[in-house]
Amino acid sequence: MSVKIITVGEDILTANEEKARANQNRLDKHGILTINIMSSPGAGKTSLLLGTISRMKDKCRIAVIEGDVASSVDAEKINEQGVAVVQINTAGGCHLDANMVESALNNLSLENTDLLFIENVGNLICPNAFLLGEHKRVMISSMPEGDDKPLKYPAMFADTDVVLLNKIDLKPHLDFNVDGFKKSVIGLNPDVIIFSISCKTGEGLEAWLSWLESAIKDRKDR
Amino acid sequence: MHEYSITESMLSMALEKANEANASKITRINLIVGELSGVVSECVQFYFDFISKDTIASGASLSFETTPTKLRCRNCDAVFSPVNSDWSCPDCREVGTEIVSGRECYMESIEVE
Numbered sequence: 660m661s662v663k664i665i666t667v668g669e670d671i672l673t674a675n676e677e678k679a680r681a682n683q684n685r686l687d688k689h690g691i692l693t694i695n696i697m698s699s700p701g702a703g704k705t706s707l708l709l710g711t712i713s714r715m716k717d718k719c720r721i722a723v724i725e726g727d728v729a730s731s732v733d734a735e736k737i738n739e740q741g742v743a744v745v746q747i748n749t750a751g752g753c754h755l756d757a758n759m760v761e762s763a764l765n766n767l768s769l770e771n772t773d774l775l776f777i778e779n780v781g782n783l784i785c786p787n788a789f790l791l792g793e794h795k796r797v798m799i800s801s802m803p804e805g806d807d808k809p810l811k812y813p814a815m816f817a818d819t820d821v822v823l824l825n826k827i828d829l830k831p832h833l834d835f836n837v838d839g840f841k842k843s844v845i846g847l848n849p850d851v852i853i854f855s856i857s858c859k860t861g862e863g864l865e866a867w868l869s870w871l872e873s874a875i876k877d878r879k880d881r
Numbered sequence: 882m883h884e885y886s887i888t889e890s891m892l893s894m895a896l897e898k899a900n901e902a903n904a905s906k907i908t909r910i911n912l913i914v915g916e917l918s919g920v921v922s923e924c925v926q927f928y929f930d931f932i933s934k935d936t937i938a939s940g941a942s943l944s945f946e947t948t949p950t951k952l953r954c955r956n957c958d959a960v961f962s963p964v965n966s967d968w969s970c971p972d973c974r975e976v977g978t979e980i981v982s983g984r985e986c987y988m989e990s991i992e993v994e
Contacts, residue, residue, distance in 0.1 A: 661994070662908060662992050662993070662994055663902065663904070663992070663993050663994070664990050664991070664992050664993075665898050665899070665902050665904075665990060665991050665992075665993060666989070666990045667894065667895075667898055667987075667988040667989065667990055667991060668987065668988070668989060668990075669894060669987055669988055670985075670986065670987045671887055671890050671891045671894065671912075671986045671987055671988060672887070672890060672986065673890075673894070674890055674893070674894070675890065752883075752885075752886070753883050754883055754886075756886060784883070784919050785883040785919050788883070788918070788919070788986075789883075789886075810966045810967075810968065811966060813917070813966075813968060813980075814917050814919070814980075814984060817980060842976055843968075843976065845976075845977070846968060846969075846976035846977040846978060847968065847978065849955065849977065
């Protein structure tokens with residue numbers, strides 16, 4: 660039998676991207692600002708969510724999709740704050756994809772939500788390659804990880820709208836070059852907004868919260 | 882681990898294209914994978930051999946063409962490939978680049994019978 664070559668020329672992740680667009684359309688119908696939060700394990704995703712929720716929950720209706728490799732430890736902490744939370748266990752998978760988020764959306768009351776956080780799996784290698792339907796991407800990089808992370812994981816830093824430099828309360832104990840870090844991040848991503856924060860002390864959170872409030876307003880006004 | 886989901890998407894794309902062409906067997910899948918895509922070809926091959934069993938793609942060979950990372954300096958427009966994760970421009974030494982290529986992960990073609 661003769662061999663035939665079929666030209667394809669399609670991105671492997673096309674199917675995921677189509678599903679992500681469908682998720683986004685669904686969220687847009689309800690005017691929900693959706694934020695994909697990415698970082699390495701332990702950088703402070705859950706702490707950021709807890710700190711943000713406690714300061715914002717009287718101003719808007721928040722829901723959380725909690726991605727985790729296993730366990731529901733984070734989801735339980737969020738749940739204690741009294742906001743809607745859906746847990747996705749990826750069973751070892753290293754990122755969330757649009758399909759998982761679609762199922763999670765089916766379990767949320769979208770008409771009663773203004774702001775949706777999706778906490779991605781802690782990983783700096785690949786979550787950025789999988790669109791979920793989010794409007795904004797927020798990446799947390801924490802000081803103990805070192806100031807060289809943008810150079811080691813450039814694609815993650817190039818693909819985000821906001822970088823939160825967390826755990827700045829630890830600065831006196833670390834050799835972290837803040838200017839060098841910011842220069843590397845801006846080099847990869849000139850439009851990025853960087854906030855220095857400490858989820859532990861609350862330092863710097865005001866600026867992050869006002870960015871968030873104006874992003875919610877922009878979404879509602881559309 | 883993300884290679885598993887990439888391999889699943891890749892296999893289903895190949896099967897769909899082969900089906901559209903009424904092919905009875907896929908013998909080869911030609912893939913273009915950028916250095917920055919984070920996709921490890923050995924992993925894709927490993928998962929592929931496993932999940933393509935019982936499909937017309939079983940036994941197909943996978944060909945990976947790796948495309949290097951290419952960056953454009955935002956200051957002087959020079960296009961270069963970074964060495965040792967140094968993303969500063971080798972010409973003007975400025976830090977500030979745009980990724981021109983290296984993130985691709987796509988299927989160029991399939992060969993079928």
